[in-house]
Amino acid sequence: xSLAQRTPAEFxxxxxxxxxxxxxxxxxxxxxxxxxxxxxxxxxxxxxxxTIGITGPPGAGKSTLVDQLxxxxxxxxxxxxxxAVDPSSPFTRGALLGDRVRMRSTPDDQGLFIRSMANxxxxxxxxxxxxxAIRVLDAAGFDRVLVETxxxxxxxxxxVGTVDCTVVVEVPGLGDVVQTMKxxxxxxxxxxxxxxxxxxxxxxxxxxxxxxxxxxHRGDAKPTVTMTQAQNGTGVDELADSLEQFRDHLIDSxxxxxxxxxxxxxxxxxxxxxxxxxxxIGDDLRQLPKEMLRDLRERTRDPEGIxxxxxxxxxxxxxxxxxxxRLTADRKPR
Amino acid sequence: xSLAQRTPAEFxxxxxxxxxxxxxxxxxxxxxxxxxxxxxxxxxxxxxxxTIGITGPPGAGKSTLVDQLxxxxxxxxxxxxxxAVDPSSPFTRGALLGDRVRMRSTPDDQGLFIRSMANxxxxxxxxxxxxxAIRVLDAAGFDRVLVETxxxxxxxxxxVGTVDCTVVVEVPGLGDVVQTMKxxxxxxxxxxxxxxxxxxxxxxxxxxxxxxxxxxHRGDAKPTVTMTQAQNGTGVDELADSLEQFRDHLIDSxxxxxxxxxxxxxxxxxxxxxxxxxxxIGDDLRQLPKEMLRDLRERTRDPEGIxxxxxxxxxxxxxxxxxxxRLTADRKPR
Numbered sequence: 071x072s073l074a075q076r077t078p079a080e081f082x083x084x085x086x087x088x089x090x091x092x093x094x095x096x097x098x099x100x101x102x103x104x105x106x107x108x109x110x111x112x113x114x115x116x117x118x119x120x121t122i123g124i125t126g127p128p129g130a131g132k133s134t135l136v137d138q139l140x141x142x143x144x145x146x147x148x149x150x151x152x153x154a155v156d157p158s159s160p161f162t163r164g165a166l167l168g169d170r171v172r173m174r175s176t177p178d179d180q181g182l183f184i185r186s187m188a189n190x191x192x193x194x195x196x197x198x199x200x201x202x203a204i205r206v207l208d209a210a211g212f213d214r215v216l217v218e219t220x221x222x223x224x225x226x227x228x229x230v231g232t233v234d235c236t237v238v239v240e241v242p243g244l245g246d247v248v249q250t251m252k253x254x255x256x257x258x259x260x261x262x263x264x265x266x267x268x269x270x271x272x273x274x275x276x277x278x279x280x281x282x283x284x285x286x287h288r289g290d291a292k293p294t295v296t297m298t299q300a301q302n303g304t305g306v307d308e309l310a311d312s313l314e315q316f317r318d319h320l321i322d323s324x325x326x327x328x329x330x331x332x333x334x335x336x337x338x339x340x341x342x343x344x345x346x347x348x349x350x351i352g353d354d355l356r357q358l359p360k361e362m363l364r365d366l367r368e369r370t371r372d373p374e375g376i377x378x379x380x381x382x383x384x385x386x387x388x389x390x391x392x393x394x395x396r397l398t399a400d401r402k403p404r
Numbered sequence: 405x406s407l408a409q410r411t412p413a414e415f416x417x418x419x420x421x422x423x424x425x426x427x428x429x430x431x432x433x434x435x436x437x438x439x440x441x442x443x444x445x446x447x448x449x450x451x452x453x454x455t456i457g458i459t460g461p462p463g464a465g466k467s468t469l470v471d472q473l474x475x476x477x478x479x480x481x482x483x484x485x486x487x488a489v490d491p492s493s494p495f496t497r498g499a500l501l502g503d504r505v506r507m508r509s510t511p512d513d514q515g516l517f518i519r520s521m522a523n524x525x526x527x528x529x530x531x532x533x534x535x536x537a538i539r540v541l542d543a544a545g546f547d548r549v550l551v552e553t554x555x556x557x558x559x560x561x562x563x564v565g566t567v568d569c570t571v572v573v574e575v576p577g578l579g580d581v582v583q584t585m586k587x588x589x590x591x592x593x594x595x596x597x598x599x600x601x602x603x604x605x606x607x608x609x610x611x612x613x614x615x616x617x618x619x620x621h622r623g624d625a626k627p628t629v630t631m632t633q634a635q636n637g638t639g640v641d642e643l644a645d646s647l648e649q650f651r652d653h654l655i656d657s658x659x660x661x662x663x664x665x666x667x668x669x670x671x672x673x674x675x676x677x678x679x680x681x682x683x684x685i686g687d688d689l690r691q692l693p694k695e696m697l698r699d700l701r702e703r704t705r706d707p708e709g710i711x712x713x714x715x716x717x718x719x720x721x722x723x724x725x726x727x728x729x730r731l732t733a734d735r736k737p738r
Contacts, residue, residue, distance in 0.1 A: 346680030
């Protein structure tokens with residue numbers, strides 16, 4: 071029976087059972103923003119997976135590292151869902167994530183699911199679609215979800231802000247520790263990886279990172295620095311150990327729940343903006359009131375001012391109206 | 405007298421007079437999102453500049469091309485403002501726009517102003533700050549504003565959607581015409597440039613682009629394809645001619661006004677989302693109602709559902725309240 075013939079309840083059950091075809095279809099629905107009901111039904115099934123974001127510059131070898139890490143987890147008997155998120159432009163699409171033949175999901179191993187995701191139909195963009203897609207994999211029962219991203223940090227819900235743990239991958243020759251500091255990576259990294267560890271400068275980079283962590287990192291779970299050679303798998307077992315230690319720490323300290331609550335709250339905020347925009351303006355901009363378009367054209371009111379006016383009017387005019395009516399009502403003789 | 409000692413009106417007048425220090429300061433204010441009043445005051449002064457976005461993949465030579473184009477316009481007696489927009493992540497910051505010594509504004513030439521802009525404090529991100537920064541340059545009286553961007557296409561107000569004319573820069577060896585098609589660049593390009601035209605494959609790329617334009621482009625102003633070697637300036641005069649022709653066409657056909665109105669309306673929509681989010685949620689996510697946080701934690705309601713609830717309640721409950729009060733009022737004896 072094809073998926074199209076399933077009832078929503080049957081489809082939901084297939085996703086929860088980890089059926090690869092159903093999971094892929096569910097992520098497609100999420101990508102296209104047509105999944106609010108499905109996602110809402112899956113949400114109570116989430117929270118079991120440990121989700122790990124792997125981020126770093128193009129050329130750091132993230133894809134290979136993610137593939138190796140997934141294989142390592144499979145060896146340990148854990149199931150793995152991989153989401154490769156490409157938040158990039160038309161120009162780099164394909165270049166960032168697609169220009170190598172990466173490991174694929176195979177029917178041979180139902181415990182490994184791999185999927186790429188680009189910025190397409192979802193009305194709020196990838197930033198709003200990615201957390202839902204991650205949760206599809208969570209609901210499908212994968213023990214670990216690996217999210218690979220180049221970490222374009224401009225959206226309100228950055229992918230980094232939607233995972234339990236963030237791994238920052240660096241390589242010798244693509245920058246130094248000062249840049250790492252400046253870029254604010256100290257704030258987002260739970261774990262550092264120095265990949266391509268056979269390259270010149272790798273040990274020094276790792277040493278510099280460790281020193282920086284010692285000196286600057288606040289909090290009790292200081293990021294570790296693991297050296298890897300993803301190409302041949304060197305150091306990947308160590309990385310997995312380090313990630314599992316971090317997971318234990320998050321659970322034992324209660325920090326995991328706090329972190330997840332913060333991430334979810336941030337997601338609510340992003341959706342509020344998106345929903346309000348849709349409710350107040352809709353998707354057809356030609357339907358803006360004629361006098362607003364005229365004001366814009368004649369440059370008498372600027373876009374920010376008009377927007378503030380629309381929001382204020384929607385949120386306050388009715389409130390004022392209420393007060394007016396109440397005042398009127400109060401004045402009436404009782 | 406330092407800028408800090410000026411009154412807002414004096415500051416405004418300095419920007420409008422094209423004073424470089426005041427313009428730089430105004431753009432900083434825009435970047436930090438602290439400029440609504442200033443921007444609103446400057447808005448009526450805008451609409452005179454012709455704004456040109458130059459976009460393309462990293463490595464296409466955009467910075468050099470922009471510098472040369474600016475120099476060409478200066479030769480023609482036009483003043484030029486340049487905004488180099490870096491919408492990229494912590495990882496690529498500096499790598500995309502900063503790793504070469506680019507032309508700088510000099511006190512020698514008051515007719516040329518150059519400024520980089522990265523994704524910082526503005527609450528709506530670069531997407532909301534860039535159009536305002538472009539308009540600062542417009543209000544400052546620059547005849548042409550060149551906006552250089554890598555065109556990460558994920559934000560609602562993409563930089564491409566804020567300029568009068570978009571130039572897509574391609575180079576041989578970084579992709580072919582099929583990718584150009586797939587990436588949707590045909591829809592955004594008003595002008596194509598094949599840069600590094602001395603490289604192998606440049607003529608073929610230009611030929612392929614011209615064929616694609618002939619076959620696929622809808623509309624009467626088909627994009628031209630100009631071959632350039634930005635390094636030594638070859639072809640840049642031709643590009644300037646082609647841009648000026650396009651400008652004439654836009655003005656004569658009335659398309660310029662339509663395009664600007666659409667861009668401004670899109671900006672309004674993005675600001676509406678941003679303002680509504682701030683009004684309804686604020687910036688401190690810990691202030692979400694406790695029961696919502698509990699629902700998220702216990703995974704009984706998903707973020708999208710909660711957000712929809714917040715927006716619906718804000719926009720409708722007061723309306724209902726109004727009806728209730730009116731009903732009550734109506735029922736009172738007259």
